[in-house]
Every structure is written in C-alpha cells, then in structure tokens.
Amino acid sequence: MSNRTVDNHSPGDFGERPLSPGEIRQISKKFREKDPWEVLRWGAEQFGKSMVLACSFGYEDVALVHMLHRVAPETDIFYLDTDLLFPETYETRDRLAKALDKTFIRVRPEYSLEEQAKLWGEELWKRDANACCGIRKVNPLRRFLKGYSAWCTGIRREQSPTRAHTEVVEWDHQFGLLKLNPLAYWSAKEVWAYIREHNIPYNPMHDRRYPSIGCVPCTRQVQPGEDSRAGRWSGMDKTECGLHPSGEIKDRR
Template identity: 60%
Template sequence: MGNQTVQTEEKVWSPEACKAAAEELRNSHPSDILAWAVQQFGPSDLTLACSFGYEDVALVDMLVKLNPDVDIFYLDTGLLFRETYETRDRLAERYQKDFIRVATDLTLEQQAREWGDQLWARDPNQCCYLRKVAPLEKQLNSYRAWITGIRREQSPTRANAEVVEWDTKFQLVKINPLAFWTSEQVWSYIKENEVPYNPLHDRHYPSLGCEPCTRPVKPGEDPRAGRWAGFMKTECGLHK
C-alpha cells in the first residue's frame, strides 16, 4: 500500500488529497459524504467500523440504504455488554445484513495466563492493543478506506476530526461523516428513521466499550468520562 498514499483505479490518495476532499465535503450531509465514499472506493475497498453505539447505528442505516454490499465489521473483545450483542442482532434482522466479527485469536483465558488476570484493570492500554488495535490493523489491510462514527463534539482528542482524513496510523483514507454533527442531530436522525439503538444509551451510557471498563456518565460529565474511569485514558488506540 505504500507509506503515504493508497492507489485507487481513478485517484491516488494522499494527506493532501484527503484535505482537499474534506474542504469540499465539510458542509455536506453525512449521507452525501457516504455516497461520495462509495463512489470513490466502491463497496469492495470501503468498510464501516461499528461499535453499535448510537453514532454507528445511524451510519449503518445511512450506508445500507446507499449500498448494502459495503462491509460492516465490529471488534469483538469478548467483553462487550450483552445489550451490545443484542443490538447487533436487532440491526442484522432489520437490515438483513451480516456484520463481520473481528477478534483476536487470544482467548481471555490465554491472556490471563500470559498477562495476568483482568489485564484491563491494571494496564488498559495493553489490553486494548491486544483485543482491539491489533485485530483492527489486520482487518483494515483488506481495504483502502474506512468509515467511523467519531465526532468533534465527543472529546478534546477528536475536536479536530475532519470528514475525510489520511489515517497515518493505519495508512489509508479515514472517513468521518458525522464529524461536525451534534449529538442532538444524530439522535434526531435515529428517531426519524426508527433506527434500532443500544438501550444502554437510555441508562446514561453515551459511549460504549467493554463492560469492565465502562460506567454510566453523571450529569455534566464529559461523554467519554465513563470509559476507563480512574485512568488517564479516553481512547482505546483506534483513533489517533
């Protein structure tokens, strides 16, 4: 794939090309940004990463309506909430879509033997790398662009997100259609389109991750304050 560019049939993508696309698409509706992505990369070179949080289920609805053949995958750490798996199943039934399960070959039992029990409680960075980042890196090798649900409003670490970026970590194009949308806009879309969503959101979980590392958020707290509480950590390492 090269160090700084990815070749499509019609266009060479680079950080500069991504910046130009972002400027052109910044004020577009997320559905239009997704339509642009499908046109640029085609369904075989494009994928959506889905955590089954509310941003991602909105994107699932938009994307399936545009092109149901685009791959949608999720990272299964083996530690997700029961409600997350149930949301996956409801979406699969609603859209007649199979979600690709991406997971490490390292079982929780093997991880405990090698790294000690409950690694997430002692070294969440290492746990996230083993169970999320490494499997994601392998998965993204099959594509030239990926779609995420990150928004500028979510956290300071995402405040500069653009709708199209060059992903220096994974060396491909990264598309964030909701970058400039507010939480209220996403929820309005979900309600207007009757999109199935994770019931944990109704119990004060604005950001969903693994069950041991996620707690409800109190009024006035940062939306991602419930992730890795007690650690100086707000990102799992997927987004840099």
C-alpha cells in the same frame, strides 16, 4: 459473511493514483457541510468493496449503518468483538441485523480471554488498560484493515477534546489508509434526530446514561455535567482505546 481479504486498490488510491495530502484536505473541506450519507456515497463510488464501515453499535454507528444501507448496502460492516462487550451490545447487533437484513463481520482478537490471562495475568485491563486494548482491539483492527483501502467511523468532533480536530476525510497514519468520518461535524442532537426519524434500533444503555459504550470492565454511567466519554476507563489516565489517535499499541509479555 465471514472475515476475509478483498481485492482492492492500494491504500489511499483515487482511481489509479494515490491521493495527495492537499487533495484529501480539499475533499474533506467539500464534504464538511454535506450530509453524512453523501460522504458514504462518495466513498462507495471511489473505493467500492475496498471500503469498510466500523460499527460498535453505539448510537452514532447505528445511524451510519442505516445511512450506508441507503446508499451502498453491499458495503462491508464489521465490529470488534473483544469478548467483553455488554449483552445489550450483542442484542443491538442482532436487532439491527434483522431490521436491515445485514450480516456484520465479526473481528476477534488473536487470544481468548483465557489465553490472555495465562500470558499477561488475570484482568489485564485493571493493571494495563493500554495493553489490553492493544491485544483485543488495535492489533485485530490492524490485521483486518490490511484488506481495505478506506474505512469509515462514527467519531465526532463534539465527543471529546481528543477528537476536536477530526475531519470528514483524512489520512489514517496509524493504519495506512483513508479514513472517512461522515458525522465529524454533526451534534449528538442531530444524530438522535436521525435515529428517531427512521426508527433505528439502538442500544438501550444509552437511555441509562451510557453515551459511550465499550467493554464491561472499563465502562460506567456518565453523571450529569460530565464529558460524554467520562464513563470510559474512569479513574485511569486514558481517554481512547488506541483506534483513533496516532501511535501503535503493541502486545506486551
């Protein structure tokens, strides 16, 4: 399977018409106490091939991949390959692909690391992590999502204060399409129980105090008592890569 544009409805369409903000709120409220796979099934029924699941191969995402495989196995699943991922992340990808007989769409930045260094300098993530995330994550995602009407993520309200108001179904103003967060109201304990019940392959770094795993230069172990995302961009005034908060991160030269 390769990166491609698919035929779909206009963003936010529900059947033949756009969803209103009120309808989105009502749908989200309806699904708050439903199981996450019911949200995925609803999305697949409404949007078909114009729904896509984002996967970083963290524990929330591997659980969602398994759920989606149960209810709508033909749905596209993609990952953002920044060229800076941990070897364990790629290994988890391969183990999950083999277990579910699924191919994941690889979405890459416009620039290689070498090209980025020539344009913005070596190790941009140390000097301007926002710009680096914009180049290697946000802008590739923006280009890719233009082919879809809805996307699904593994973010949860419990993960951090910046995600505390996440809803199960919401309008993504940044990327201009519907966003499904089936695990929004689930706890980490519930996600891990699902993983263990179904023996789903997961990143072994989670067993070494890495609850949130991103790029190698910007991820460290989390110490006891710290927030689960404290290991991301440690020592920087940054808590998100820019995929989920509103506001555009642009390339800088």
